Amino acid sequence: MKQAAARIDRFTDASDDALVRAFAGGEALAFDELYARHEQALYRFVRRLLGRDLASQADEVFQDTWLRMIQAAPRWAPQGARFRTWLFTMAHHRAIDMLRRSGREVSGSQDETDGEPFAPPGEPWLDWPAPSAAAPDELAFWQRAGQRLLGCLEELPLPQKAAFLLHHEDELSVAELAAALGIGFETAKSRLRYGLAKLRTCMGAYLPAAEMKGGGHERATA
Incomplete structure (x- = not known):
């Protein structure tokens, strides 16, 4: 029990970058910590970006963003970007795909x-x-x-x-x-x-x- 608690504490105090690397190395608890940190903000971003008309698609975009993050974690190379920005950028691209499929205009005004x-x-x-x-x-x-x-x-x-x-x-x-x-x-x-x-x-x-x-x-x- 003490060892498990120590692992949880270690991930709680770790940076996002360290958590991504730990998750890519097989530490499932690292992903749990990342998810807990960014879940609410990411969902709010996706929901507001899609708007009322596509609110029903928010869950799909949200879940697909995390799936893409999981798939890309082994190749994580921040190069100055924060994990949160990387996550939001993936969500933005996925939301744009969804909006285009629905026939929405997505070009600059x-x-x-x-x-x-x-x-x-x-x-x-x-x-x-x-x-x-x-x-x-x-x-x-x-x-x-x-x-x-x-x-x-x-x-x-x-x-x-x-x-x-x-x-x-x-x-x-x-x-x-x-x-x-x-x-x-x-x-x-x-x-x-x-x-x-x-x-x-x-x-x-x-x-x-x-x-x-x-x-x-x-x-x-x-």
């Missing part, structure tokens, strides 16, 4: 090269109330805002949605984003910039908090 995106003046979300469990009205505001954000994500073109989700879920820099998506730096920067601008406009991020909670209340709901 033309307006990404048409100059700077529109952005109202002011600091986004500056006047929004801080989330606080001690203030039920403010907590309700943030719950509505979260629902609205999911609705706004549905409206983004797929390339911009993928850029935003990878940046948000995996905290990728623009350079890392470009490498993960296999696109140029300026294209990655443009997709992220346009995606963020559209989300801010859709969210009504520049409206005063009072208006969001009062007369403009419907704009904060999905």
Whole structure:
């Protein structure tokens, strides 16, 4: 029992890279630890990338991503990339395949090269109330805002949605984003910039908090 516990503790404290190498060497517990670390974030990424129309395919893409990871583990060579980024990139490719099979448009939008995106003046979300469990009205505001954000994500073109989700879920820099998506730096920067601008406009991020909670209340709901 003590030996088994020691093995579990060793994997709990190990880096993702070490876990991949251990799993490739036959340590099943290493995979269990990797799965536990990244399961929720990966599924959330896949679900949001596929959107409402293909929500029923999320499980298939999620499971196939892990299967591909298992098959590729013996050849794992990070070359500066994090395991999580590698995993999300595989999920992105698999999701794109699924979307294409369903007839969805997955190419970049033309307006990404048409100059700077529109952005109202002011600091986004500056006047929004801080989330606080001690203030039920403010907590309700943030719950509505979260629902609205999911609705706004549905409206983004797929390339911009993928850029935003990878940046948000995996905290990728623009350079890392470009490498993960296999696109140029300026294209990655443009997709992220346009995606963020559209989300801010859709969210009504520049409206005063009072208006969001009062007369403009419907704009904060999905």
